[in-house]
Amino acid sequence: MAMPITHYLRTSKMPHIWCAGCGHGMVLGAVLRAIDSLGLDKDQVCVVSGIGCASRAPGYLDFNTLHTTHGRALAFATGIRMVKPGMKVIVLTGDGDAAAIGGNHLIHAARRNIGIATVCFNNSIYGMTSGQYSPMTPTGSYASTAPYGHIEEPFDLCELVYAAGASYVARGTAYHALLLSKLIAKAIATDGFSFVEAITQCPTYYGRRNRMRTAVDMLKWQKEHGVPVASAARMSPEEMVGKFRIGELGTRTRPEYTRRYAAIIEVAEKGEAERDA
Amino acid sequence: MLRKAGARLMQGNEACAEGAIAAGLRFFAGYPITPSTEIAEGLALLLPKVGGRFIQMEDEIASISAIIGASLAGAKSMTATSGPGFSLKQEGIGFAAYTEVPCVIVNVQRVGPSTGVPTAPAQGDVMQARWGTHGDHPIVVLCPSSVAETFTLIIEAFNISERWRIPVIFLMDEVVAHMREKVVVPDVNGIPVVERPRPQVSPDDYLPYAAGEDLVPAMADFGTGYRYHVTGLTHDQTGFPTTKRPEVDALARRLDGKMKKAAPHVTFVDELFADDAEVVVFAYGITGRAAAKAVRDARAQGLKAGLVKAKTLWPFPDEHVRRLAQRVRAIVVPEMNMGQMVREVERAAAGMAKVVGLSRVDADPITPDEILARLREV
Numbered sequence: 331m332a333m334p335i336t337h338y339l340r341t342s343k344m345p346h347i348w349c350a351g352c353g354h355g356m357v358l359g360a361v362l363r364a365i366d367s368l369g370l371d372k373d374q375v376c377v378v379s380g381i382g383c384a385s386r387a388p389g390y391l392d393f394n395t396l397h398t399t400h401g402r403a404l405a406f407a408t409g410i411r412m413v414k415p416g417m418k419v420i421v422l423t424g425d426g427d428a429a430a431i432g433g434n435h436l437i438h439a440a441r442r443n444i445g446i447a448t449v450c451f452n453n454s455i456y457g458m459t460s461g462q463y464s465p466m467t468p469t470g471s472y473a474s475t476a477p478y479g480h481i482e483e484p485f486d487l488c489e490l491v492y493a494a495g496a497s498y499v500a501r502g503t504a505y506h507a508l509l510l511s512k513l514i515a516k517a518i519a520t521d522g523f524s525f526v527e528a529i530t531q532c533p534t535y536y537g538r539r540n541r542m543r544t545a546v547d548m549l550k551w552q553k554e555h556g557v558p559v560a561s562a563a564r565m566s567p568e569e570m571v572g573k574f575r576i577g578e579l580g581t582r583t584r585p586e587y588t589r590r591y592a593a594i595i596e597v598a599e600k601g602e603a604e605r606d607a
Numbered sequence: 608m609l610r611k612a613g614a615r616l617m618q619g620n621e622a623c624a625e626g627a628i629a630a631g632l633r634f635f636a637g638y639p640i641t642p643s644t645e646i647a648e649g650l651a652l653l654l655p656k657v658g659g660r661f662i663q664m665e666d667e668i669a670s671i672s673a674i675i676g677a678s679l680a681g682a683k684s685m686t687a688t689s690g691p692g693f694s695l696k697q698e699g700i701g702f703a704a705y706t707e708v709p710c711v712i713v714n715v716q717r718v719g720p721s722t723g724v725p726t727a728p729a730q731g732d733v734m735q736a737r738w739g740t741h742g743d744h745p746i747v748v749l750c751p752s753s754v755a756e757t758f759t760l761i762i763e764a765f766n767i768s769e770r771w772r773i774p775v776i777f778l779m780d781e782v783v784a785h786m787r788e789k790v791v792v793p794d795v796n797g798i799p800v801v802e803r804p805r806p807q808v809s810p811d812d813y814l815p816y817a818a819g820e821d822l823v824p825a826m827a828d829f830g831t832g833y834r835y836h837v838t839g840l841t842h843d844q845t846g847f848p849t850t851k852r853p854e855v856d857a858l859a860r861r862l863d864g865k866m867k868k869a870a871p872h873v874t875f876v877d878e879l880f881a882d883d884a885e886v887v888v889f890a891y892g893i894t895g896r897a898a899a900k901a902v903r904d905a906r907a908q909g910l911k912a913g914l915v916k917a918k919t920l921w922p923f924p925d926e927h928v929r930r931l932a933q934r935v936r937a938i939v940v941p942e943m944n945m946g947q948m949v950r951e952v953e954r955a956a957a958g959m960a961k962v963v964g965l966s967r968v969d970a971d972p973i974t975p976d977e978i979l980a981r982l983r984e985v
Binding site for chain 2 (some may be wrong): 395434
């Protein structure tokens with residue numbers, strides 16, 4: 331790294347609130363390494379979050395930071411990006427925040443292709459409220475609100491966001507930290523809506539109920555179940571059962587929203603100038 | 608830019624949109640809902656002409672969220688809605704009040720609760736406008752009674768919101784929103800426009816939630832070198848979360864104190880024949896117009912009637928009503944609800960004058976004759 335990681339941290343606001351073994355610090359480290367690799371000006375970076383464990387991250391970061399209401403980070407970020415299209419706007423969110431209460435904003439931000447980079451810390455559970463199932467909780471696993479085993483199917487968030495129109499979609503894990511950092515850097519550099527699902531561990535509220543008592547157990551699970559896209563392409567559907575792809579899952583070029591709006595302003599202002607002339 | 612100065616025929620919602628731009632509005636996010644939709648339509652057309660930005664969001668919650676984000680980025684911001692949408696925005700309004708982000712929320716009242724009669728007027732959201740979001744919080748609620756007043760009062764809404772960093776609810780009703788009347792648009796230079804207090808110190812010395820004597824902290828725009836934190840959690844002067852009891856207490860009391868400091872500067876009341884009146888109507892919104900006619904008719908019949916028309920509903924004009932109650936026999940409070948402001952009038956009158964409500968809840972406005980009849984009874 332060009333700068334030490336503390337360059338981007340508000341170390342005076344530490345210790346952080348996350349539990350021992352939580353993967354959120356690993357994902358946050360990947361975010362900061364990505365920002366560092368792009369050489370961004372801290373004044374021109376805005377980090378927005380919702381509510382939940384992951385959403386506490388911005389408080390520890392030395393940028394323009396905004397900790398909003400549950401699920402709404404992308405809507406707040408949309409307002410910021412519209413007014414300051416020159417700023418890098420990054421949303422840090424969790425699986426409950428992004429896929430449940432904030433699901434509508436997620437698909438619409440992707441549909442508009444507004445230039446916001448979103449990193450979803452997916453730990454498969456509501457950690458802040460101590461272990462209820464989320465839209466990303468795997469079928470059959472246990473949660474405080476799924477004491478008999480979970481009967482719902484989780485989203486494939488990356489497929490969802492890409493289908494909605496995002497320019498860039500990728501998945502990484504806390505275990506594959508260097509890959510994750512590269513994916514996030516590409517997401518932030520994308521001219522359009524980008525989304526990175528970061529699989530992370532919650533041993534306290536997910537692992538302990540699901541036979542992965544320690545962070546190490548859960549990181550091993552990430553290592554063994556995350557399959558790089560190139561390898562996945564050579565595997566049969568049967569071989570991929572229970573596994574998930576990591577890496578870049580979708581890229582496309584579409585006009586970015588605020589750029590399109592800038593064209594509207596140009597037309598409207600010109601019309602007004604001609605009217606006044 | 609703004610339409611040329613001079614007299615024009617305008618719809619209430621149009622006057623709201625144009626007045627907002629005159630006040631400096633540069634970002635609007637909204638969601639279609641009757642009877643407020645013309646505000647969004649007007650701003651979709653007008654905002655880009657002044658370099659501003661409009662966006663139709665995916666829902667009401669996204670709209671209030673987007674305007675708060677935009678305001679933090681430095682733009683004067685507004686959203687507009689009606690009953691059901693106003694209910695959905697409440698959490699965001701609380702966030703804006705607690706984080707002290709200036710913004711204006713227009714609520715064109717229609718019959719409720721729930722979907723109600725979307726195309727008909729009501730005044731049932733008066734209490735919700737004050738207490739709709741959870742927890743103690745500062746809020747200012749303005750209420751126009753004509754199209755011309757909509758134009759001037761929406762400018763006040765922005766000025767108050769910016770000056771005091773308090774969200775302002777602009778409480779219209781379906782009649783004011785949809786009727787067309789003459790508005791004399793003033794010259795642009797004749798419109799006083801207020802900006803939010805911005806920091807005069809260097810970023811190193813900036814404490815985003817430390818306030819001076821007026822209890823209003825200076826607010827930096829995102830992206831201007833002041834890297835600070837904004838959270839809906841209870842926060843200390845640095846803007847970071849706290850659960851320390853003295854700090855939790857200090858924030859609640861400062862916000863309450865700020866509201867009290869603002870109150871004399873944001874409480875607007877109009878009077879008609881109130882000086883020598885023996886019976887007075889206390890009214891607001893479109894009902895205030897019917898009341899003015901009723902009071903004139905009463906005078907013509909020899910009854911010493913007067914009108915107090917509140918343009919600010921919250922903070923409630925306590926002192927005004929208290930002084931009035933000392934010298935009148937009775938106060939009539941007509942409302943298109945089952946009796947909301949009448950309780951506030953009773954509280955402020957504190958038994959010094961008889962207070963009588965008049966409710967109409969059949970989706971039609973209250974007529975001058977109904978008010979006149981009640982004036983003759985009391």
